[in-house]
Amino acid sequence: MSKKWAWAIFLGGLIFLTKVNAEIDIVITSGMDNARPVAVLPFSWKGVADRPSQDVAAVIGADLRRSGQFNPMARHLLIQQVDEYNKVNLALWREKGIEAVVVGKIEQQPDGRFKVSYELVDVFKKKQEVRNGQLVTVDRNLLDSYTALVKPKNLRFHAHRIADRIYQKLTGERGAFATRIAYVSVNKNLPKPYSLMIADSDGYAPQTLYSSTQPIMSPAWSPDAQKMAYVSFENGRSQVYIQDIYKANSRKRVAAFEGINDSPSFSPDGRRLAVTLSRDGNSEIYVLDLVSSRFSRITRSISSIETEASWTPDGQSLLFTSDRGRAPQIYKQNLASNRAQRITWEGNYNASASLTPDGKTMVLINRTNGIFHVAVQDTETNTMQILTETSLDESPSLAPNGSMVIYATVYRNRRVLSVVSTDGRFKARLPSREGEVKAPVWSPYLN
Numbered sequence: 296m297s298k299k300w301a302w303a304i305f306l307g308g309l310i311f312l313t314k315v316n317a318e319i320d321i322v323i324t325s326g327m328d329n330a331r332p333v334a335v336l337p338f339s340w341k342g343v344a345d346r347p348s349q350d351v352a353a354v355i356g357a358d359l360r361r362s363g364q365f366n367p368m369a370r371h372l373l374i375q376q377v378d379e380y381n382k383v384n385l386a387l388w389r390e391k392g393i394e395a396v397v398v399g400k401i402e403q404q405p406d407g408r409f410k411v412s413y414e415l416v417d418v419f420k421k422k423q424e425v426r427n428g429q430l431v432t433v434d435r436n437l438l439d440s441y442t443a444l445v446k447p448k449n450l451r452f453h454a455h456r457i458a459d460r461i462y463q464k465l466t467g468e469r470g471a472f473a474t475r476i477a478y479v480s481v482n483k484n485l486p487k488p489y490s491l492m493i494a495d496s497d498g499y500a501p502q503t504l505y506s507s508t509q510p511i512m513s514p515a516w517s518p519d520a521q522k523m524a525y526v527s528f529e530n531g532r533s534q535v536y537i538q539d540i541y542k543a544n545s546r547k548r549v550a551a552f553e554g555i556n557d558s559p560s561f562s563p564d565g566r567r568l569a570v571t572l573s574r575d576g577n578s579e580i581y582v583l584d585l586v587s588s589r590f591s592r593i594t595r596s597i598s599s600i601e602t603e604a605s606w607t608p609d610g611q612s613l614l615f616t617s618d619r620g621r622a623p624q625i626y627k628q629n630l631a632s633n634r635a636q637r638i639t640w641e642g643n644y645n646a647s648a649s650l651t652p653d654g655k656t657m658v659l660i661n662r663t664n665g666i667f668h669v670a671v672q673d674t675e676t677n678t679m680q681i682l683t684e685t686s687l688d689e690s691p692s693l694a695p696n697g698s699m700v701i702y703a704t705v706y707r708n709r710r711v712l713s714v715v716s717t718d719g720r721f722k723a724r725l726p727s728r729e730g731e732v733k734a735p736v737w738s739p740y741l742n
Contacts (some may be wrong), residue, residue, distance in 0.1 A: 324722045352397070
């Protein structure tokens with residue numbers, strides 16, 4: 296692969312954008328056949344005002360469904376409408392094969408807040424067992440109960456937090472619904488058509504973090520989810536900025552050298568930023584100390600392209616894409632020893648790598664037979680598995696629990712976002728209702 300052609304794919308793919316979306320829909324395309332059957336009953340309402348516009352049960356059910364792990368029963372098929380655990384008829388739900396039932400209530404408080412209570416019921420847990428030769432009744436069906444006071448404006452996001460609790464109780468793995476995604480979109484009808492957007496993990500409530508007349512790309516979350524690094528071309532060339540999401544006038548330019556300033560990535564402790572720079576000629580990986588503002592050069596190639604750095608979970612090494620072997624492949628370099636080793640061998644193109652939180656699985660873009668797919672590679676065996684059936688996949692980003700990947704792809708000649716589970720079983724599209732979106736990145740867990 297020529298370097299000119301490599302950069303044409305890399306930069307051209309990132310900058311190809313069209314219209315902005317107002318909302319993102321979710322269309323599940325596969326993976327529900329083996330999902331666990333559950334039921335989420337509508338939450339009861341008690342208050343002087345009208346019922347909240349946000350349907351908590353519907354949000355929870357949608358979260359569980361798009362995890363690929365659960366298949367919530369359709370609301371019109373529900374055989375009970377109750378709001379407390381002691382009213383749940385376990386026998387009825389057992390007959391339907393439902394494994395777990397979620398019940399809850401919302402009560403308006405004098406100060407306007409909502410008291411939200413929920414209970415999770417395991418339908419098949421035993422209620423009797425033998426102890427010391429005696430048959431005794433024990434209550435093991437109630438898996439979780441939880442009550443919180445919530446401001447009305449936060450009700451929907453709180454539903455995501457309940458879904459996280461349910462997911463963890465039923466799978467043993469932390470949920471990632473109460474998180475956010477960032478992505479880039481463009482609306483040519485606006486004075487500043489390029490926008491960096493932030494939305495809930497299901498695409499709801501999109502907000503504009505920054506808009507520009509020139510392209511924006513490569514967004515990256517800080518580990519505390521308080522800041523966003525990204526690349527902007529507003530001054531006629533690529534420059535890296537860091538912006539506080541929740542503070543006004545907190546935007547700071549951190550890399551503005553001649554040539555390439557690209558691919559920011561925060562270290563796990565948030566104190567350093569890996570970037571791609573061509574300040575010394577070639578495209579190389581550098582690390583910026585965010586306290587001292589000093590740059591350290593990490594890679595030292597003669598003529599190859601080094602880019603797309605990401606951190607290992609321990610913060611001791613970097614993964615990056617390099618064509619030092621004549622075609623883009625993934626390398627890992629320890630920051631202490633400065634030794635790099637190639638870690639991908641399947642296919643003639645591997646790029647955009649990152650590790651799951653446990654470090655056992657690497658997610659990347661693989662090209663085989665001319666088609667770009669999201670893939671995973673076992674870090675111990677180096678076995679690679681293609682996850683997607685779409686084409687021209689790019690910009691894969693892991694959910695903070697490592698269970699799902701959001702990425703950009705092409706569907707019916709449109710740029711859309713898609714998600715796939717890291718086992719490849721569950722797949723869904725997140726098309727915008729209007730236009731196209733690109734460069735998705737999943738947030739860390741939120742405080």
